[in-house]
Amino acid sequence: MSSFKYWGFGLHILSEIPFPELAPATSFDQAHVKIRMGSIPEFQDGFSFTTGRISYTMNDRGLLFTVQDIGKYYVSGGDTIVIHPDHESIESRLLRLFVLTTGMAGILQQRSIIPLHTGSLLIDGKLTLIAGRSGAGKSTTLAGLMNKNYRIFSDDIVVLARGTDNHIHGIASYPMIKLWEQSMQAFEYEDRSFPIMPGLEKYGLFFHEEFDTSQYPINRVILLKLSDDGRFATNQLTGGCAFEAVVEHIYKPSFFNTPEMRILKFKTITQLLQNTAVYQIARPANCAPDELLSHVTSLI
Template identity: 50%
Template sequence: MHKYWGFGLLISSGIEFPELMPASSPHTDVTITIDVIPQIHATTTFSTGRITYYMNDRELVFTVGDIASYYVADGTRIIISPLTTEAEDRFLRMFVLAGAMAGILQQRKQLPLHAAGIVSAGGLTLISGHSGAGKSTTLAGLQERGYRIFTDDVTVLRQLPDDDCVRGIASYPMLKLWEQSLQTLQWNDRSFPVMPGMEKYGIFFHQHFDTQHYPVKKIILLSAGEVSEIQQEKLTGSKAFTHIVQHIYKEVLFRQPATRALCFDTISAVIRQAETHLIRRPADCDPAHLLNTVTALL
């Protein structure tokens, strides 16, 4: 078995994950295998485009088109069942990192936020935004300016026992950038396409990856296309909550009463301890101008 660290968990996997951080600990939180998945008694069923989900209190099964089905149970097990011999490992891994690990976190009562992060002054600044808002490009620009990248796509929010502070944990050491972002940044590494046929590429930072957890100090939310010039607003209370809750990662998995309570409690606690800022930018925006606006808040 291959051993990895990811999403704050120690993972033993029957397949290789170059996206994850290698680990040597004998302890295992989650196992990943390729096998036939068991049938479950689903209490909730729904679809989101090409993915169909079946859930009960302790199990999740989801099927991705004609690629593979995934079984997630008890916050400790993932089984991958390819539906075709032609399914590429990269496809299989992608839906583990995107969907199955979100299911693991949901079962463990931990909240993943669709947010990048940087570490400064012993605390964590999260940067979030819907697709096209400029999150990953801004993060890469901050790296060029000397800021320490913590995570790109997902931050796990966790409250430790006897600690009122909500802390952020990184997912895995890879930036994901579109071709346009690579051109803007004048980066040349296109050796790891995230998915065949898609102009999005993984940029690894294993050597600088930080597996520690940090208190969340600031949240910066990016929004594109609503204004003619960059605007910045500090959010508090219910307004901050309304904006942040939109960025729960795989929100469809967090609609059951118990997990809705988890979302409410965790995000409410984050709002109490962290400043929240909303940056609205025009659809056609100079990346350097947006980067300067974000940097001014750090």
């Protein structure tokens, strides 16, 4: 059986199947995470819930999640992901998509590591995080910043880690930016060779050559949201308001609701905010991409 070595989410990954989305790793002695195809063990007891097309069961031994019409995934020990497709004709790209999202979120949770659902820029050796709920303009903003030659550090997930300076640092997930068709058109990106999934007008743009596997301190968080009055407004958040606003952007928040995970969330985000400024930009529902971009760049 072939094996492929990658770096992603701050971890060395050994996989039975190729992942073009991940950064290749030339060598490592021991993998942090192994990904393989196989049968799923019996897994009945635990906390179960469903969101959209994915159903989950979690317990002390691991995470089992089922994606409708795609397959089952078993995540255990913070070091293993097993994939069992519904049938042999499932496109590999779809199988990989849920490994890189839900599967790796499960790995990070089992390793007691907090991921944030945020894009990021690397500016003068420090990270600016940019987050926002669906429709707030995060993808469009990242596309515009990329178009203006800002250095994109990570697109969708930033992993939080304590640095040797005792500050919270950010680690990139993998070298692909996912952009909706609207953002592709707005900034005249032509490459649509890697659609994220069938029927979805969202495309992956790779940046393997510029990808940085180092970790950097985070000094700024910019949160985007739709305004209530149809105007732009920028505010700096502090104290409890900043904490609550940042916690809302933890990736796969339902994975981090046990008492132990709540303590981890509190400690990690509190430490992050000791050295990080948090800004919130409220924007009209209908505004030109360049107008939103100008408000973001005024903070960086």
